[in-house]
Amino acid sequence: AQSVTQLGSHVSVSEGALVLLRCNYSSSVPPYLFWYVQYPNQGLQLLLKYTTGATLVKGINGFEAEFKKSETSFHLTKPSAHMSDAAEYFCAVSDSSNTGKLIFGQGTTLQVKP
Amino acid sequence: GAVVSQHPSRVICKSGTSVKIECRSLDFQATTMFWYRQFPKQSLMLMATSNEGSKATYEQGVEKDKFLINHASLTLSTLTVTSAHPEDSSFYICSAGIYRDLGGYTFGSGTRLTVV
Numbered sequence: 001a002q003s004v005t006q007l008g009s010h011v012s013v014s015e016g017a018l019v020l021l022r023c024n025y026s027s028s029v030p031p032y033l034f035w036y037v038q039y040p041n042q043g044l045q046l047l048l049k050y051t052t053g054a055t056l057v058k059g060i061n062g063f064e065a066e067f068k069k070s071e072t073s074f075h076l077t078k079p080s081a082h083m084s085d086a087a088e089y090f091c092a093v094s095d096s097s098n099t100g101k102l103i104f105g106q107g108t109t110l111q112v113k114p
Numbered sequence: 115g116a117v118v119s120q121h122p123s124r125v126i127c128k129s130g131t132s133v134k135i136e137c138r139s140l141d142f143q144a145t146t147m148f149w150y151r152q153f154p155k156q157s158l159m160l161m162a163t164s165n166e167g168s169k170a171t172y173e174q175g176v177e178k179d180k181f182l183i184n185h186a187s188l189t190l191s192t193l194t195v196t197s198a199h200p201e202d203s204s205f206y207i208c209s210a211g212i213y214r215d216l217g218g219y220t221f222g223s224g225t226r227l228t229v230v
Binding site for chain 1: 120123124146148156157158159160163205207209211213214215217218219220221222223224226
């Protein structure tokens with residue numbers, strides 16, 4: 001069965017510091033992996049996704065993630081945090097049925113301190 | 115890019131009444147729409163899969179008679195919460211895409227339902 005674990009429900013960084021949000025997955029099939037951001041009372045915005053090919057994926061707003069099969073990880077990083085990055089972040093893996101269903105992690109709240 | 119509109123964004127209803135939430139794909143035809151539910155400070159849980167022209171498929175534990183889903187066209191799916199109760203208060207989000215296009219689903223902006 002597919003599952004996603006996000007390590008750390010709450011991450012706090014200073015403005016300008018490195019952002020690292022951790023995600024580990026379990027998948028019985030080659031996974032499609034996603035990172036989404038959610039602002040309060042809003043839907044999900046896709047930051048980036050890994051389907052096949054290059055394992056280092058670049059997304060919007062300066063975020064990137066690296067797919068590491070050996071570690072079953074897909075951690076999200078950004079070199080320098082901005083205040084506007086404060087939000088909830090969700091890692092997700094495609095369901096093994098490959099119909100488009102997503103299995104989400106529990107989410108990580110990113111706080112950015114001035 | 116693909117745009118999915120969800121309406122209403124916020125609704126308050128009385129206990130015992132029904133509420134309909136719409137999910138529209140504005141610039142593409144969506145053969146499949148997913149409906150998720152999100153409780154405060156929690157993750158998204160899939161409720162059901164809606165395929166155009168066929169009956170919705172519900173996840174285990176989701177009452178299909180309570181959460182009625184209709185996907186009558188390639189651009190519109192609706193979720194009706196029937197006989198709503200306070201415990202149905204939640205954030206409901208849809209996503210729309212093409213069947214089996216794993217990387218191509220777009221999320222709506224969500225609907226905050228409050229049952230009083």
